[in-house]
Amino acid sequence: MEALVEAAIAVGEAGPDHDAAAAADGDAPVIPAPLLPPLNHLNRSRLTELERWTVVVLSRKGYKYADIAEEVQCGTATVKRVVKRWRLNGSPGSGSRIGRPRITDEQTDTGIAVAALIDRFTSPRQIKRKLILDDVSQATVRRRLNEAGLFGRVARQLRIYTVNERNNRKSFAHQYKDWTADQWKKVLFSDEKCFYGKGFCGRTWVQRPPGQALNPDYVQHKIAHPVKVNVWGCFCAAGVGYCYIFNETMDAPLMKHALETHMLPSARLHFSTDPPEQWYLLHDNDKKFKSRLVTQWLHNNGISLIDFPPYSPDLNPIENLWAVMQRRVDTHSCETMEELQDAIAAEWAKIDKELLEKLVESMPQRCRAVIEADGWYTQY
Numbered sequence: 001m002e003a004l005v006e007a008a009i010a011v012g013e014a015g016p017d018h019d020a021a022a023a024a025d026g027d028a029p030v031i032p033a034p035l036l037p038p039l040n041h042l043n044r045s046r047l048t049e050l051e052r053w054t055v056v057v058l059s060r061k062g063y064k065y066a067d068i069a070e071e072v073q074c075g076t077a078t079v080k081r082v083v084k085r086w087r088l089n090g091s092p093g094s095g096s097r098i099g100r101p102r103i104t105d106e107q108t109d110t111g112i113a114v115a116a117l118i119d120r121f122t123s124p125r126q127i128k129r130k131l132i133l134d135d136v137s138q139a140t141v142r143r144r145l146n147e148a149g150l151f152g153r154v155a156r157q158l159r160i161y162t163v164n165e166r167n168n169r170k171s172f173a174h175q176y177k178d179w180t181a182d183q184w185k186k187v188l189f190s191d192e193k194c195f196y197g198k199g200f201c202g203r204t205w206v207q208r209p210p211g212q213a214l215n216p217d218y219v220q221h222k223i224a225h226p227v228k229v230n231v232w233g234c235f236c237a238a239g240v241g242y243c244y245i246f247n248e249t250m251d252a253p254l255m256k257h258a259l260e261t262h263m264l265p266s267a268r269l270h271f272s273t274d275p276p277e278q279w280y281l282l283h284d285n286d287k288k289f290k291s292r293l294v295t296q297w298l299h300n301n302g303i304s305l306i307d308f309p310p311y312s313p314d315l316n317p318i319e320n321l322w323a324v325m326q327r328r329v330d331t332h333s334c335e336t337m338e339e340l341q342d343a344i345a346a347e348w349a350k351i352d353k354e355l356l357e358k359l360v361e362s363m364p365q366r367c368r369a370v371i372e373a374d375g376w377y378t379q380y
Helices: 002-014 020-025 049-060 065-072 076-089 106-118 124-130 138-147 163-176 252-270 292-300 318-330 337-349 353-361 363-372
Strands: 187-196 228-236 244-246 280-282
Touching: 049 065, 049 076, 065 076, 106 124, 106 138, 124 138, 163 363, 187 252, 187 318, 187 337, 228 252, 228 318, 228 337, 228 353, 244 252, 244 337, 252 292, 318 337, 318 353, 353 363
Parallel strands: 187 280
Antiparallel strands: 187 228, 228 244
16 A cells, blocks of 8 residues: 555656556556555545545556556546546646535524424424525525434324333233244234225325426326225235135124134145144234134134234234235226225235245344334334
């Protein structure tokens, strides 16, 4: 490294007396490896002084621009600019950059950041009005917030857990944190989900020119009553179970029917019955499972349940499976009930077993994450 710096200084003292462009087009030597020490090119947008002098040294030695660019990890155009600047000024330095002066001072910048910290659910427009920043645009306020590390994001809508609910989540996590992936593969995960067809207006982004907000080409066409169906499904590491598609309101009798006609056959499909294999059912702790009808049926059929804490979607991997299903079903743009049901059935049958295994194998990490979060929500 020191030798390279000394060579670069010598080149600088010699002055721009070498035509690097001619050497770049002629028979240039090949850069021996390794000529340069490894340089850190991560998280930087400009060449360092050492890298710029390296470009000059290699150019004077007759190396091609393309080889220099590959060695210094930059573009060929950058190499040409560095060499040209050195020829004109005797130095490859990038020099100072002239930009428009900041319209806000340090005190204003601090006030913008403090306003956002005090009211987390504010916006650049509201901050601009609150601080009476008449000469400052909303975009400038947004940039000052970004500089302070306060980026605008869509807030997630989560349930604020009670102390008892958090304790239940931690209790579950501690109870099952030592379960191995093989043990979790004996669990049948279940839940229900509502799917919508074409016309359901969720959050949709559109790229449009100014003044075209009401242009039919840039609006989402809303249907008064988009089709929707409810689905009860289950899966384990071995594969998906039989999904139950229905339009009625799920109550205790309908839940018992779904368990009897779809859950039990799914368990028999993936778990051995001769000899009997121990398996468990994990559900979302919905009130219907606590009804006398469903509770009695589960007991009579010898179904072993995992005591699952309520309001814990991050501990039930079927929620991740529903997210995958939702994205795939949305691509069908179903307009009728029959099309939507067919799309759900088709996509359910296409679920990859590898995905299911990854979801099941994530359960130990999910339990540890709940413990580390002290019962609060996790990244899952």
